[in-house]
Amino acid sequence: MLEKTVVFGHRGYPAQFPENSLAGFAYALAHHVDGLEFDVHLTKDQVPVIMHDERINRTSDGTGRITDYTLAELRQFHLAHGEVIPTLAEFLDLVGDHDVQLNLEFKTDKIQYPGIEALVLGMIHQAPLKRRVIFSSFHLPTLKTCQQLAPNEAYCWLTDKPVVNAAAFVADEHLSGLHLNHYQAGVPVAERIWTVDRPELAKQLFQQHVAGIFTDDFVTMTALRDATVTGDKVHRRVG
Incomplete structure (x- = not known):
């Protein structure tokens, strides 16, 4: 069954x-999104917070690196519409027991945060989540550290480059899949593609039955996915 x-x-x-x-x-959860992708850094006082960039300049009214601020200091800055920079704990409280697939990206490719792996894994293991979390990173050593701490979790490598001998690479690195910015034909492993916002590309990927896509507009893409697979015998992929 597909x-x-x-x-x-x-x-x-x-x-x-x-x-x-x-x-x-919150909006995505209320509207039954399949999955949520988010990015985690550490503050100066070792609090996991959610933001994409290492610096807060682009998406908040402040400047500087997350790692140079305590959480209390970060709280003086805001995202658009007065939103605060969320902590991982706040996010997990929000998710609660929603039936949603989470993809947590460790943002360690530019700044390595000592201890982030153990801290984040511990919080995830304590949360009453319904589904197994997918952990991803561009920084392969981060995933290796996670594997040593929690070998039975799902780990995926992020890359914007073609992966040669993908099946062997995934097996050798004990990964559960690859997160790519391009579709790589003939890859016999779970393949999730980022960032997919063009309907014509999305439809091609749905027809290839890739494991997942990451999109800025899940509403449009979910409707397109459901229209594309109408008539197929499918079930929702887990983990």
């Missing part, structure tokens, strides 16, 4: 809300 491509809200619902905001995540 599996339905999971549509992830990339940083929530940035087509309508500030990216990586609690408001965007």
Whole structure:
């Protein structure tokens, strides 16, 4: 039986809300999004917070690196519409027992945060989530550290480059899949594509039954996915 491509809200619902905001995540959850993708950094006082960039300049009214601020100091800055920079704990409280697939990206490719892997994994394991979390990163050593701490979780490598001998690479690195910015034909592993906002590309990916796509507009892409697979025998992919 073919599996339905999971549509992830990339940083929530940035087509309508500030990216990586609690408001965007809440809207997506209320409207039954398949999955949510979000990015985690550490503050100066070791609090996991959700933001894409290492610096707060682009998406908030402040400047500087997340790692140079305590959480209390970060709270003086805001995203658009007065939204605060959310913590991972706040996000997990919001998700609660919603039936949603989470993809947590460790943002460690530019700044390595000592201890982030153990801290984040511990919080995830304590949360009453319905589904197994997918953990991803561009920084392969981060995933290796996670594997040592929690070998039974799902880990996926993010890359914008073609992966040679993908099946062997995934097996050798003990990964559950690849997160690519392009479709790579003939890859016999779970393949999730970012960032997919063009309907014509999305339709092609749905027809290929890729494991997932990450999109800034999950509403449009979910409707397109459902229209594309009408008549197919599919079920929702888990984890």
